[in-house]
Amino acid sequence: MKWWHFILLVALAFAGVLSLLASANPDGLERVLQNLGFIERGETLFESPFKDYTTPFIENEIISKALAGVVGTLLVLGIMIFLTKVMVRKKDGT
Amino acid sequence: MGYSLKKIDRELGDKHIPLMGVLAAFIFAAQMLNFPVVGGTSSHLLGAVLAAVLVGPYASVIVMSVVLIIQALVFQDGGVTALGANIFNMGVIGGILGYHIFYIVKKFRGENSGILLGAFVAAWFAMFLGAFAAALELAFSGTIPLKIVLPAMLSIHSIAGVGEGLITVAIISSILKTRPDLFEVVR
Numbered sequence: 001m002k003w004w005h006f007i008l009l010v011a012l013a014f015a016g017v018l019s020l021l022a023s024a025n026p027d028g029l030e031r032v033l034q035n036l037g038f039i040e041r042g043e044t045l046f047e048s049p050f051k052d053y054t055t056p057f058i059e060n061e062i063i064s065k066a067l068a069g070v071v072g073t074l075l076v077l078g079i080m081i082f083l084t085k086v087m088v089r090k091k092d093g094t
Numbered sequence: 095m096g097y098s099l100k101k102i103d104r105e106l107g108d109k110h111i112p113l114m115g116v117l118a119a120f121i122f123a124a125q126m127l128n129f130p131v132v133g134g135t136s137s138h139l140l141g142a143v144l145a146a147v148l149v150g151p152y153a154s155v156i157v158m159s160v161v162l163i164i165q166a167l168v169f170q171d172g173g174v175t176a177l178g179a180n181i182f183n184m185g186v187i188g189g190i191l192g193y194h195i196f197y198i199v200k201k202f203r204g205e206n207s208g209i210l211l212g213a214f215v216a217a218w219f220a221m222f223l224g225a226f227a228a229a230l231e232l233a234f235s236g237t238i239p240l241k242i243v244l245p246a247m248l249s250i251h252s253i254a255g256v257g258e259g260l261i262t263v264a265i266i267s268s269i270l271k272t273r274p275d276l277f278e279v280v281r
Contacts (some may be wrong), residue, residue: 003273004112007120015123023128023136029228031136032246048170053126069126072169073119080118080160084111087156 008077015069019053020062110149113276114157117145122161129257137254140224142188143196143217144262147209148269148276151193158185183227188220195219206270209277213266214259221255222248 026034049056050068058064121141128136141161145154159181165171172180199212229247233240269276 002112004116007116011116011120011123014120015126019123019126022126022138023130025128025130025136027128027136027138029225029247031250032243035246048166048168050168051170053169053171068169069123072126072164073123075168076122076161076164077115077119079164080157081111081115083156083160084114085108088108088111 008073011073011077012070015073016066019069020065110153114149114153117148118157118160121145121157122164125161125165137257139261140184140188140217140220140258141262142184142224143192143213143220143258144265146189146193146216147196147213147262147266151190154189154193155181155185158189179228179231183224183231184220187224187227191223192216192220209270210263210267214263217259217262218252218255221251221258225251 025031050071053065053068053072054061055064055067055071058067121139121144124139124141126138128138130136142154142158145157148154149157162172162180162185166180193216196209196212196216199215200208202208203211225247226244229240229244232238232243237243
């Protein structure tokens with residue numbers, strides 16, 4: 001398989017499998033905001049479809065997370081490929 | 095972001111399309127993997143310097159922006175109103191400043207070791223300066239006083255920066271061994 005298929009597979013493994021083992025502890029900024037008591041001040045503007053990396057309508061927590069990760073990864077892949085094509089086309093003046 | 099879109103590397107061509115795609119996908123996925131750091135905190139790959147080293151500073155801003163935007167809009171990870179600041183802190187600072195730090199160290203040291211050392215230093219600074227900027231923004235917006243938020247952000251992220259540096263170097267090192275041709279975008 002092509003090299004980039006391999007990287008994509010790694011990414012999907014990260015997102016769909018390894019992410020389930022990821023630390024639930026808050027990361028840098030979140031942690032600081034928690035420590036300083038500011039985390040409650042965040043307001044929700046709108047509810048995202050895959051809020052907090054869970055898939056709607058899926059009861060099973062594991063599948064919900066794994067699917068969310070996979071969907072996100074593929075979404076990023078697709079959008080980035082599309083954008084890059086647009087950029088290259090613009091640059092080449094076609 | 096618009097500026098970066100205009101200034102993308104002259105070298106960016108059709109053949110870089112898969113690279114940009116999987117790079118963004120990889121960074122997105124990697125950012126999901128929180129690993130515990132000190133005292134009940136976690137960290138995860140930022141990836142800005144990794145992107146910058148592979149596709150150049152401006153393209154890396156685009157890559158990071160796509161990741162951040164999708165995280166915020168689709169996964170509610172990272173605020174929507176904070177998105178602009180996040181893109182600046184992580185994408186622009188990490189990608190552009192990080193790239194130039196990398197470039198300087200690389201020029202100074204040369205060869206592959208220069209690339210790896212440059213990547214490590216740049217990755218650490220990407221974390222550190224990004225956290226610095228975030229702290230400044232929080233203070234400037236009147237949310238948290240600087241003398242409180244700055245040490246808090248810098249202390250955690252100096253440590254996280256080491257992790258970022260190590261992971262970035264590990265990835266770049268394996269690419270150097272297997273596909274050194276992928277570095278051609280970056281002169």
